[in-house]
Amino acid sequence: MEAEAMSLREEIRQTKxxxxxxxxxxxxxxxxSGVLEQKQAHxxxxxxxxxxxxxTLRILRGAGERALTCSDxxxxxxxxxxxxxxxxxxLENRGLVRRQRDEDDRRVVRARITEKGLEVLAxxxxxxxxxxxEILGHMGAEKLRTLLSLLAEARNP
Numbered sequence: 724m725e726a727e728a729m730s731l732r733e734e735i736r737q738t739k740x741x742x743x744x745x746x747x748x749x750x751x752x753x754x755x756s757g758v759l760e761q762k763q764a765h766x767x768x769x770x771x772x773x774x775x776x777x778x779t780l781r782i783l784r785g786a787g788e789r790a791l792t793c794s795d796x797x798x799x800x801x802x803x804x805x806x807x808x809x810x811x812x813x814l815e816n817r818g819l820v821r822r823q824r825d826e827d828d829r830r831v832v833r834a835r836i837t838e839k840g841l842e843v844l845a846x847x848x849x850x851x852x853x854x855x856x857e858i859l860g861h862m863g864a865e866k867l868r869t870l871l872s873l874l875a876e877a878r879n880p
Protein backbone atom coordinates (compact mmCIF):
# COMPACT_ATOMS: atom_id res chain seq x y z
CA MET A 724 0.00 0.00 0.00
CA GLU A 725 1.37 3.41 -0.99
CA ALA A 726 1.74 6.16 1.56
CA GLU A 727 -0.58 9.07 0.89
CA ALA A 728 1.22 12.14 -0.40
CA MET A 729 1.06 15.28 1.69
CA SER A 730 -1.26 17.92 0.26
CA LEU A 731 0.01 21.38 -0.65
CA ARG A 732 -2.02 22.88 2.20
CA GLU A 733 -0.24 20.57 4.64
CA GLU A 734 3.20 21.27 3.14
CA ILE A 735 2.88 25.03 3.38
CA ARG A 736 0.83 24.87 6.61
CA GLN A 737 -2.11 26.76 5.16
CA THR A 738 -5.15 26.49 7.38
CA LYS A 739 -7.80 27.92 5.04
CA UNK A 740 -8.91 26.33 1.77
CA UNK A 741 -7.58 27.88 -1.43
CA UNK A 742 -10.02 30.30 -3.10
CA UNK A 743 -10.13 28.10 -6.21
CA UNK A 744 -8.99 24.72 -7.44
CA UNK A 745 -7.13 26.47 -10.26
CA UNK A 746 -5.08 28.52 -7.79
CA UNK A 747 -4.30 25.42 -5.74
CA UNK A 748 -3.11 23.55 -8.84
CA UNK A 749 -1.06 26.54 -10.00
CA UNK A 750 0.65 26.83 -6.61
CA UNK A 751 1.19 23.06 -6.46
CA UNK A 752 2.97 23.15 -9.84
CA UNK A 753 5.18 26.04 -8.66
CA UNK A 754 5.94 24.28 -5.38
CA UNK A 755 6.76 21.03 -7.20
CA SER A 756 8.99 22.84 -9.65
CA GLY A 757 10.87 24.52 -6.81
CA VAL A 758 11.38 21.25 -4.92
CA LEU A 759 12.60 19.43 -8.03
CA GLU A 760 14.93 22.30 -8.97
CA GLN A 761 16.46 22.31 -5.49
CA LYS A 762 17.17 18.60 -5.71
CA GLN A 763 18.81 18.96 -9.11
CA ALA A 764 20.76 22.05 -8.04
CA HIS A 765 22.67 19.93 -5.55
CA UNK A 766 24.12 17.74 -8.33
CA UNK A 767 24.95 20.78 -10.48
CA UNK A 768 26.56 22.74 -7.65
CA UNK A 769 29.47 20.29 -7.55
CA UNK A 770 30.31 21.45 -11.09
CA UNK A 771 29.66 25.12 -10.39
CA UNK A 772 26.62 25.31 -12.66
CA UNK A 773 23.11 26.65 -12.27
CA UNK A 774 20.14 24.88 -13.79
CA UNK A 775 19.92 27.44 -16.58
CA UNK A 776 23.64 27.17 -17.37
CA UNK A 777 23.32 23.37 -17.48
CA UNK A 778 20.28 23.66 -19.76
CA THR A 779 22.21 26.06 -22.03
CA LEU A 780 25.13 23.63 -22.30
CA ARG A 781 22.73 20.78 -23.15
CA ILE A 782 21.09 22.92 -25.84
CA LEU A 783 24.48 23.70 -27.37
CA ARG A 784 25.55 20.05 -27.18
CA GLY A 785 22.31 19.08 -28.93
CA ALA A 786 23.00 21.60 -31.69
CA GLY A 787 26.18 19.70 -32.59
CA GLU A 788 28.48 21.64 -34.88
CA ARG A 789 25.81 24.26 -35.54
CA ALA A 790 26.41 27.43 -33.50
CA LEU A 791 23.29 29.05 -32.05
CA THR A 792 22.32 32.67 -31.50
CA CYS A 793 21.13 33.98 -28.13
CA SER A 794 17.55 33.99 -29.40
CA ASP A 795 17.89 30.36 -30.61
CA UNK A 796 19.05 29.37 -27.13
CA UNK A 797 16.41 31.48 -25.38
CA UNK A 798 13.61 29.80 -27.34
CA UNK A 799 14.84 26.36 -26.28
CA UNK A 800 15.44 26.99 -22.58
CA UNK A 801 13.18 24.95 -20.31
CA UNK A 802 12.72 27.96 -18.02
CA UNK A 803 13.22 30.96 -20.30
CA UNK A 804 15.18 33.84 -18.85
CA UNK A 805 15.71 37.35 -20.12
CA UNK A 806 19.48 37.38 -20.24
CA UNK A 807 21.01 34.59 -22.30
CA UNK A 808 23.96 36.88 -23.02
CA UNK A 809 24.92 36.94 -19.33
CA UNK A 810 24.61 33.15 -19.09
CA UNK A 811 26.90 32.80 -22.11
CA UNK A 812 29.34 35.32 -20.57
CA UNK A 813 29.72 33.14 -17.48
CA LEU A 814 30.04 29.92 -19.48
CA GLU A 815 32.56 31.50 -21.85
CA ASN A 816 34.64 32.81 -18.92
CA ARG A 817 34.91 29.21 -17.73
CA GLY A 818 35.87 27.98 -21.20
CA LEU A 819 32.68 25.94 -21.61
CA VAL A 820 31.39 27.81 -24.67
CA ARG A 821 32.89 30.04 -27.29
CA ARG A 822 31.22 32.78 -29.27
CA GLN A 823 31.91 34.11 -32.71
CA ARG A 824 30.46 36.75 -34.98
CA ASP A 825 28.27 35.54 -37.82
CA GLU A 826 30.12 35.68 -41.13
CA ASP A 827 27.10 37.05 -43.02
CA ASP A 828 25.84 39.49 -40.39
CA ARG A 829 28.51 40.80 -38.00
CA ARG A 830 25.80 42.01 -35.58
CA VAL A 831 24.83 38.39 -34.85
CA VAL A 832 26.85 36.41 -32.32
CA ARG A 833 26.70 32.62 -32.30
CA ALA A 834 27.69 30.27 -29.48
CA ARG A 835 29.07 26.76 -29.60
CA ILE A 836 29.97 24.34 -26.81
CA THR A 837 33.68 23.67 -26.32
CA GLU A 838 35.42 20.37 -25.69
CA LYS A 839 35.66 21.36 -22.02
CA GLY A 840 31.90 22.02 -21.97
CA LEU A 841 31.28 18.58 -23.48
CA GLU A 842 33.48 17.02 -20.80
CA VAL A 843 31.54 18.75 -18.02
CA LEU A 844 28.25 17.49 -19.46
CA ALA A 845 29.63 13.98 -19.89
CA UNK A 846 30.61 13.98 -16.21
CA UNK A 847 27.08 15.10 -15.29
CA UNK A 848 25.07 12.75 -17.53
CA UNK A 849 25.05 9.72 -15.21
CA UNK A 850 24.62 11.62 -11.90
CA UNK A 851 21.75 13.68 -13.32
CA UNK A 852 20.05 10.55 -14.70
CA UNK A 853 20.41 8.83 -11.30
CA UNK A 854 19.04 11.96 -9.66
CA UNK A 855 15.98 11.97 -11.94
CA UNK A 856 15.28 8.31 -11.16
CA GLU A 857 15.72 8.99 -7.45
CA ILE A 858 13.41 12.02 -7.54
CA LEU A 859 10.63 10.71 -9.80
CA GLY A 860 11.18 6.98 -10.29
CA HIS A 861 8.87 6.07 -7.40
CA MET A 862 5.90 7.24 -9.49
CA GLY A 863 6.30 4.56 -12.15
CA ALA A 864 6.10 4.90 -15.92
CA GLU A 865 2.31 5.01 -16.21
CA LYS A 866 1.90 7.88 -13.72
CA LEU A 867 4.84 9.75 -15.24
CA ARG A 868 3.30 9.51 -18.74
CA THR A 869 -0.02 10.74 -17.35
CA LEU A 870 1.74 13.62 -15.59
CA LEU A 871 3.56 14.54 -18.82
CA SER A 872 0.28 14.59 -20.70
CA LEU A 873 -1.47 16.71 -18.07
CA LEU A 874 1.41 19.20 -17.90
CA ALA A 875 1.46 19.51 -21.70
CA GLU A 876 -2.27 20.17 -21.64
CA ALA A 877 -1.81 22.85 -18.96
CA ARG A 878 0.92 24.57 -21.03
CA ASN A 879 -1.14 24.45 -24.24
CA PRO A 880 -4.80 25.22 -23.45
